[in-house]
Structures are given as C-alpha cells and as structure tokens.
Amino acid sequence: MKKIGLIVNPIAGMGGSVGLKGTDGGIYKKALKLGAKTVTPKRTKELLSYIKNRNEINLVVAPGKMGEAYVREFNIAFKLIGQVPEETSAEDTRRIIGEMLNGGIELLVFVGGDGTARDVYDAVGSKIPVVAVPSGVKVFSSVFAVSARAAAEIVDAFIEGTNLTEEEVLDIDENAFRDNRLASKLYGYLMVPNVKKLLQAGKEASSMGKSSVDSKGEIARYIVENMDKETLCLLGPGTTLKAITDDMGLPKTLLGVDAVYNNRLVGKDLNEKGILRLLKKYKSKKIIVTPIGGNGFIFGRGSKQFTPEVIRLVGRGNIIIVGAYGKVSKLDCLRVDTGDFEIDKLLSGHIKVIVGKKEEMVMEVRC
Amino acid sequence: MLNEIKLNMNEMPYLPPREVIEAAQKGLSNLNRYANPRDLELLRGLLAAYSGVSKKNIILSTGSDPLLREIIHVFSRRRKVIMVNPSFFPTVQCAKEFVTKLIKIQLRPPEFNLDADIITSETNEPSLVIIDNPNNPTGKILIDREMAKTILDNKNTLLVVDEAYHEFSGVTFADMVEEHSNLSVVRTLDKAFGLAGARIGYLIAGEDFLDAFSTFYAFLPQSSLYSAMEAVKDPSYIKKNIKLTIKERERVGKKLKEMGLQVYPSTTNFLLIKSNIPSVARELKDKGILVLDLSNQWLPDYIRVSLGTLKENNIFLSSMKEILRICNKGE
Structure with missing residues (x-):
C-alpha cells in the first residue's frame, strides 16, 4: 500500500x-x-x-x-x-x-x-x-x-x-x-x-530572432491575404497571432482572445461569454491559434477562453493553426486538454499547421 | 583538426580496395582532359546491371543532391511537394526555396511511423512525393512496397525515393521503376561503396521523368568516373564493409543503451540517439568527435551519429560515458 x-x-x-x-x-x-x-x-x-x-x-x-x-x-x-x-x-x-x-x-x-x-x-x-x-x-x-x-x-x-x-x-x-x-x-x-x-514540456519563450520575426510576418501576410472578410476570426494569444493584427494595423491583446471581422476589431480580450455572443451574431467563424512553444498545446493552456462549448460551436474544420517553423518543427505533436474529453477526442488526429506562406506541416494532435 | 573523428556525415569509415584507389589515380593523370563519353556510358551500363534495371533509366550525376534539385525544379511548378520532417537537409532547403506548396509530415518519436492515410489524403491533387527510405536521420524504413504501390497507383502523383542507404537496409523499389512510370529512385555511391570523395549519384528514372532529364548530362571528373567504374565492376567489397558496419551498429547501440541513452532501431550506417544533455554534440566536439546535432532542424536533444571504425567507435563510447559521468555528478 x-x-x-x-x-x-x-x-x-x-x-x-x-x-x-x-x-x-x-x-x-x-x-x-x-x-x-x-x-x-x-x-x-x-x-x-x-x-x-x-x-x-x-x-x-x-x-x-x-x-x-x-x-x-x-x-x-x-x-x-x-x-x-x-x-x-x-x-x-x-x-x-x-x-x-x-x-x-x-x-x-x-x-x-x-x-x-x-x-x-x-x-x-x-x-x-x-x-x-x-x-x-x-x-x-x-x-x-x-x-x-x-x-x-x-x-x-x-x-x-x-x-x-x-x-x-x-x-x-x-x-x-x-x-x-x-x-x-x-x-x-x-x-x-x-x-x-x-509530462508536458515547459513553455519555451517565443524566439525573437530575425528569422522567427520574418517567419511570423510571412505567416501573417498569408493569413490576411486569404482572410474572408465575411468571416469572424477569433485570434488566440501569442506573438504569432499579434503579427496578424499588426499586418492589419489593428491592436492585439497579446495574451488574450480578440475578434476581427471585415478588417475591424469587433472584440477585445474576450472571455467565454463575449465569444459566445459573437458566435451567435456571425454566421461564418474561424478560430486561429498557435501552439505553445515547447509543449505544443493549442487548447487547454493559456487560452481557456476557448472553452469546449466555443470549440464545439466553431467546429474542428474551422480551426486554423499557425506557427513559425522553428517552433513547430521542435514539437513531436500538438496537444489539447480542454477539460472535455469528447472535445479532446474530436480535436485529435492529424491537422495541418501553416508554418510559412507556401509551407504546411502535418502534425498529430494528442489528448 | 587533423585528429578529428568524423561521425557526422554518414561516410563509410573504410577505404575502398586498392584497385579502386588506383583507378582514381589513373583519372588524375589525365587531369587536363574531360571524361570520355564512352566511359560515362560504360558506367551507366555497370550501374544498370548492379541495380537490375535498363541502362536507359540510369541518369548520372555528381552526387544525388543535383538530381533531387533538378526533380524539384522541374516537377514542382504545378504540383505540391510532400516530404517528411525531418529529411535529408539539402533536399528540404531546396524545396523550401523553389516549390509553390510544401507539405511536411512530422515524424513523431518513438516510432517515427509515416501514416499512409496522410499521403493518400494529401495526394488528391497533382503531387510530388519525396521520401528518403530509410529516412535520414531516424534510420527507419518509412514505406514498404505496398504503400509505394498505393501512392503510385495515383497517376497524378510522382514518387521519388531516396535510397542513399538501401545497401544497409536491403529495401529497394528499383525493380518497380519499369512497371511504374511515375516512380524514380535516387541513389549514391557515397555511402556503402565508400566513395564519398568521388561524389557519384545516379537516378533510376521512371518513364515520366526521362524527358526532363534528356538534357541533363553530368561530365563526371575522371578520377570519380574511373573509381566508380572499378567499384561497381566488382562490388563484392561493399558486402564486407556493410557487415562490419551493421555489427558495429548493434554493438555501439547496445553500449549506449546500457549507459541509459535512448537509441532508436536503425537500418542504416548511423544511429539516432536521444540524450537529456542539451550540449552533448558540443561536448563531443570539444573531445574531437563530430556528430550531427539535430536540435536546430528538428526536435531538441537528438543527435545522429555515424558508425566509424571499431577504434573510432570505442573512443566515441568512452567519451559519451565520460560526458554522462560528469553530467550525472553535476546533478
């Protein structure tokens, strides 16, 4: 015993x-x-x-x-x-x-x-x-x-x-x-x-080396160029996501969730209630997130505002994952731990991560 | 450094037979001349016989990198390129630069399996799939014949298999080239033949690739050409070297495991090792041993170590032991 x-x-x-x-x-x-x-x-x-x-x-x-x-x-x-x-x-x-x-x-x-x-x-x-x-x-x-x-x-x-x-x-x-x-x-x-x-790997600080900044800028440009104006984009935390709003000339809550629609900021530092309100208002919606460097979590760490309910309403197919190649290639997989095992299972499997303008990585999501 | 032990480039640590070296020297004595096209044709014939394919399918090159680059340049314009991550670094760099769409499939430890379903779903539009088999640096066979056949059955897909280490793994798709026009196999004499300094690569090209290579003509240096001809004429020596390498691979792998390191199964002349000492590659370098640190290209804590001679491997093992001892003591 x-x-x-x-x-x-x-x-x-x-x-x-x-x-x-x-x-x-x-x-x-x-x-x-x-x-x-x-x-x-x-x-x-x-x-x-x-x-x-x-x-x-x-x-x-x-x-x-x-x-x-x-x-x-x-x-x-x-x-x-x-x-x-x-x-x-x-x-x-x-x-x-x-x-x-x-x-x-x-x-x-x-x-x-x-x-x-x-x-x-x-x-x-x-x-x-x-x-x-x-x-x-x-x-x-x-x-x-x-x-x-x-x-x-x-x-x-x-x-x-x-x-x-x-x-x-x-x-x-x-x-x-x-x-x-x-x-x-x-x-x-x-x-x-x-x-x-x-055991999860510890959070690895985001690299601020020139190549990492360039890479984020390239990803941001690609996302903005391909962004449907009629779609609500919920942007998760992180410098990669901030590069997107920087490209659009909009402010970003670095460690929070913001929402963009038709090139305008329609939600700032949103909590679950605020996100659900926006999801009711807009028909087409996407979540854009970046994995946490070092441990690869895309949901369940650092962005709890994306609750199981939010993820369920947006749907797996409307989740876009972005990340600098230098960060993503060092991850053996992506991870989710939303607190709802059904949602974790739904998110599991292979998913593409945009790592550059013309480059994507196929990663396994595990829970 | 003169006394460096080079375990970082997957070279064969043994010299080729005297006849091969003498052939290279013969080439050097005609340094003022280009290679004779007849001799280039002879080498093509020898490589065709060695590979069990038709001579028309053999394309010569100075190393395998130019062949892979040419394939990427020519065939990626209207196709997306699918590769695995990690992979042979120069090919990846070239692809990053030139392709219009690059999909990389992350190999995940500890199995490093390549999921056939991902390839199938990704090849729903014209694609060029480039796979090193066995994979460098994991040392694992990623695709078998059945999986290759499934990929090749999709006529919108071109499959290029880099078989740089096939003599060690015993797995080849060369015999499938005749039946599958959308398959090409890239090979080299750098590894098992121990001719890294001669830089001879060759493509066993399927029918769909041949047109693009009709103007690709490699004037090999004479020393490289003659040494290659001599080596391929009687390749029996490579069997002994491969046997020695595999024996050393198993011995070194076992010793490293006994030290508590994670060593992955390999079908090549190198080992993928995971250690919890982030600076292990640098510490080995300080001791005069060069290994490949994969932290910058892929997952942290991984190094790739080529098998050297018995003596070189023993020095490597004792150095690793010493580094681990100091590290554990420090903790």
Missing part, C-alpha cells in the same frame, strides 16, 4: 473562461462575479476515476473542497488531515501539505496551476515526489502531466515502481500576464515519477 496525499486548489482555473488569466491574489472573487465556475472538481474526479491501482492506495486528503468532497464517491481508502476555512488560501495549501508530510505520505498529488505548483514547491521541496494535475489558467511548468488522465497513469506508474526525474516549476508573474506580458522565471524543481511522455 502506498500512502498518497491529495490536495486540490478549489479556485484554480476559475479565471480562464472569464478571461482573467489566473486567480492569484483576490482575483477569483472577480471571476466569481463574472460567472466563473469551479473547474477543479471535474479534473479531480477524472483523475480519481482513471487510477487503476486504487486498492493499493491509502489516500490522505484535505477536508472539504480541498480534497475530501471529491474522494467520497470513489472506492478508495482515505484519511482526513487538518482543517481548512471556508475561503482557502495559499497558506492553507502549504500548511496542509506540511501536515501530510509529517503523516508520512510517499507521493503528493495536487490539482491546480502554476501558482499552486509554487506553493507545493515551498512546502515539499525535494522531500517526496509529486504528481501535478493541470487545472489552472497558467499551466506552463513542465512538472504538470499533459492531462488529468495522464496524471492518473503517472500515479499508477509510481505505485507499480518507476524512477524519478526533476521537472521545472515556473514563476509566472500574474499581474504582468494580465497586463499582456509573459514574464516567467524558474522557481524551482519538483521530483516527479519519470514518465516523460505523460
């Missing part, structure tokens, strides 16, 4: 669909006002339902929505530890983990985003390995599994016996992120079971 700790950050990921790019500090209250729904329960339940070796686990969980609330419906032996207030904080995460470590857990499974990973690192350091279940808005650290299902597989691999590896925890400045800048630095390393194919 393995003694495994489970801790859930109940507010992680709530800012995503409402376009708030995170819930650090007091932002989650704003997210609630905007109608954000909790996303960690679904992720946690998905994780628990896919662990095969449940009979080999003695789970140690935090009370209420930090763990206990999701475990009860599964046939897993568990023990409660610590106390948590109604409104939880990073301090609660660190304190509960400390109590779990004193209780002798051998592995810690946590559900959250980059902010949660930082709190876990503060409490765990290199004492025991962890499994990180992605559920935040910013999930750029390589410590995370590619999906909740993958995290379940990693837990199983740990139970069955596997060696460990160190993976990065990134410190993303959320205020800068909200302010349209991606400022990240290495915060530390956490030990994780070494199942490389199930």
Whole structure:
C-alpha cells in the first residue's frame, strides 16, 4: 500500500473562461462575479476515476473542497488531515501539505496551476515526489502531466515502481500576464515519477530572432491575404497571432482572445461569454491559434477562453493553426486538454499547421 | 583538426580496395582532359546491371543532391511537394526555396511511423512525393512496397525515393521503376561503396521523368568516373564493409543503451540517439568527435551519429560515458 496525499486548489482555473488569466491574489472573487465556475472538481474526479491501482492506495486528503468532497464517491481508502476555512488560501495549501508530510505520505498529488505548483514547491521541496494535475489558467511548468488522465497513469506508474526525474516549476508573474506580458522565471524543481511522455514540456519563450520575426510576418501576410472578410476570426494569444493584427494595423491583446471581422476589431480580450455572443451574431467563424512553444498545446493552456462549448460551436474544420517553423518543427505533436474529453477526442488526429506562406506541416494532435 | 573523428556525415569509415584507389589515380593523370563519353556510358551500363534495371533509366550525376534539385525544379511548378520532417537537409532547403506548396509530415518519436492515410489524403491533387527510405536521420524504413504501390497507383502523383542507404537496409523499389512510370529512385555511391570523395549519384528514372532529364548530362571528373567504374565492376567489397558496419551498429547501440541513452532501431550506417544533455554534440566536439546535432532542424536533444571504425567507435563510447559521468555528478 502506498500512502498518497491529495490536495486540490478549489479556485484554480476559475479565471480562464472569464478571461482573467489566473486567480492569484483576490482575483477569483472577480471571476466569481463574472460567472466563473469551479473547474477543479471535474479534473479531480477524472483523475480519481482513471487510477487503476486504487486498492493499493491509502489516500490522505484535505477536508472539504480541498480534497475530501471529491474522494467520497470513489472506492478508495482515505484519511482526513487538518482543517481548512471556508475561503482557502495559499497558506492553507502549504500548511496542509506540511501536515501530510509529517503523516508520512510517499507521493503528493495536487490539482491546480502554476501558482499552486509554487506553493507545493515551498512546502515539499525535494522531500517526496509529486504528481501535478493541470487545472489552472497558467499551466506552463513542465512538472504538470499533459492531462488529468495522464496524471492518473503517472500515479499508477509510481505505485507499480518507476524512477524519478526533476521537472521545472515556473514563476509566472500574474499581474504582468494580465497586463499582456509573459514574464516567467524558474522557481524551482519538483521530483516527479519519470514518465516523460505523460509530462508536458515547459513553455519555451517565443524566439525573437530575425528569422522567427520574418517567419511570423510571412505567416501573417498569408493569413490576411486569404482572410474572408465575411468571416469572424477569433485570434488566440501569442506573438504569432499579434503579427496578424499588426499586418492589419489593428491592436492585439497579446495574451488574450480578440475578434476581427471585415478588417475591424469587433472584440477585445474576450472571455467565454463575449465569444459566445459573437458566435451567435456571425454566421461564418474561424478560430486561429498557435501552439505553445515547447509543449505544443493549442487548447487547454493559456487560452481557456476557448472553452469546449466555443470549440464545439466553431467546429474542428474551422480551426486554423499557425506557427513559425522553428517552433513547430521542435514539437513531436500538438496537444489539447480542454477539460472535455469528447472535445479532446474530436480535436485529435492529424491537422495541418501553416508554418510559412507556401509551407504546411502535418502534425498529430494528442489528448 | 587533423585528429578529428568524423561521425557526422554518414561516410563509410573504410577505404575502398586498392584497385579502386588506383583507378582514381589513373583519372588524375589525365587531369587536363574531360571524361570520355564512352566511359560515362560504360558506367551507366555497370550501374544498370548492379541495380537490375535498363541502362536507359540510369541518369548520372555528381552526387544525388543535383538530381533531387533538378526533380524539384522541374516537377514542382504545378504540383505540391510532400516530404517528411525531418529529411535529408539539402533536399528540404531546396524545396523550401523553389516549390509553390510544401507539405511536411512530422515524424513523431518513438516510432517515427509515416501514416499512409496522410499521403493518400494529401495526394488528391497533382503531387510530388519525396521520401528518403530509410529516412535520414531516424534510420527507419518509412514505406514498404505496398504503400509505394498505393501512392503510385495515383497517376497524378510522382514518387521519388531516396535510397542513399538501401545497401544497409536491403529495401529497394528499383525493380518497380519499369512497371511504374511515375516512380524514380535516387541513389549514391557515397555511402556503402565508400566513395564519398568521388561524389557519384545516379537516378533510376521512371518513364515520366526521362524527358526532363534528356538534357541533363553530368561530365563526371575522371578520377570519380574511373573509381566508380572499378567499384561497381566488382562490388563484392561493399558486402564486407556493410557487415562490419551493421555489427558495429548493434554493438555501439547496445553500449549506449546500457549507459541509459535512448537509441532508436536503425537500418542504416548511423544511429539516432536521444540524450537529456542539451550540449552533448558540443561536448563531443570539444573531445574531437563530430556528430550531427539535430536540435536546430528538428526536435531538441537528438543527435545522429555515424558508425566509424571499431577504434573510432570505442573512443566515441568512452567519451559519451565520460560526458554522462560528469553530467550525472553535476546533478
């Protein structure tokens, strides 16, 4: 039997669909006002339902929505530890983990985003390995599994016996992120079971070398030349997409979703509600996104505004993927983790990525 | 550097027989003259016999790159070009420059399989498919005869197979050229024949390609021409060298795996290796060993290492061991 700790950050990921790019500090209250729904329960339940070796686990969980609330419906032996207030904080995460470590857990499974990973690192350091279940808005650290299902597989691999590896925890400045800048630095390393194919690569900073800039400019020109004016184009985050609006002489929210129709900006830094409103208004629509360098995510990381509902309404055939060759050729595949497995399956398979004016790459999309 | 160990260009580490070298020297003694067209015809005949095809299908060239370039120039104007990524770098560069539409299919580790369905769906309009088989740098056979036949059954598609390493893999489609006019096979004497310095390439061209090559005439340097004639006249020596290379490939691959490195199955004279040391190629270079770092062209952490002589491979192995030891100690 393995003694495994489970801790859930109940507010992680709530800012995503409402376009708030995170819930650090007091932002989650704003997210609630905007109608954000909790996303960690679904992720946690998905994780628990896919662990095969449940009979080999003695789970140690935090009370209420930090763990206990999701475990009860599964046939897993568990023990409660610590106390948590109604409104939880990073301090609660660190304190509960400390109590779990004193209780002798051998592995810690946590559900959250980059902010949660930082709190876990503060409490765990290199004492025991962890499994990180992605559920935040910013999930750029390589410590995370590619999906909740993958995290379940990693837990199983740990139970069955596997060696460990160190993976990065990134410190993303959320205020800068909200302010349209991606400022990240290495915060530390956490030990994780070494199942490389199930761990995401960390976000690789976009290359600003001349060839990369030229390449983005070339892609942008091609997209603009072939853009149907009567089609609503929803442009995801990233410098590749910004090159498109630059070419059109329009502003762009670098880390948000903007909408363009008939050469005009019709939506700026949109959240899910705003996107759905536009989708009702316009008949013809397309989503244009670029993969995250290093890990290849096109949906489910960094652009949670493209919710499963949005993707379903736009349709797979209306998704255009663009990216500089230097970035795309370094990816073994593209990834999706929208939180809705049906949508993830719909997006899976081979898809073309525009890497230049006359050049496309056929890539596999995996979930 | 004089003492560099060159494991970066997939050359044969063994010299060809004395007779082949003497033939090259004979060519050098006529340095003031062009090659005799009769001798060029003789070489075409020898290569046709070696490949089991008609002489009319053989086109000579100084290396295989000019042949691939010519094919891309001539046939990509009204066709999209389909290749895999990664692939033979000079061909890719040429395609990027000249074609009107380039589709690259990303090969994904660890299997590096090429999905036949992608080719089928992509060839719904006039296409030129260029595939290196075995693939460089994965060392994998990407298409079999059945898949080649499926591609060739579409008469709107031209298929060009680069068989630079076919003597190592034992897989060739040369015998299919007569039946399939839309197939061409590109080959070289650089690799298994150990004549990289002579730069002799040849095309086994299907009927659809022949017209375009009617004015393509390569005046090979005499030293290259005579060494090639001598080599192809009696190619028995390459069997021994191939056997040695394959034996070394298996030995080196096994040793690298024992060091904890990921080594992919190869059907060629090189190995694709994945290490978690980003600077491994540079560190090997510091030790006087040249390998190909693929990080700039493809996925990070991959290097391609050609098989050298027993002694060269042992130096490479001990250097890798040392680099890994220092790296692990540092961690």
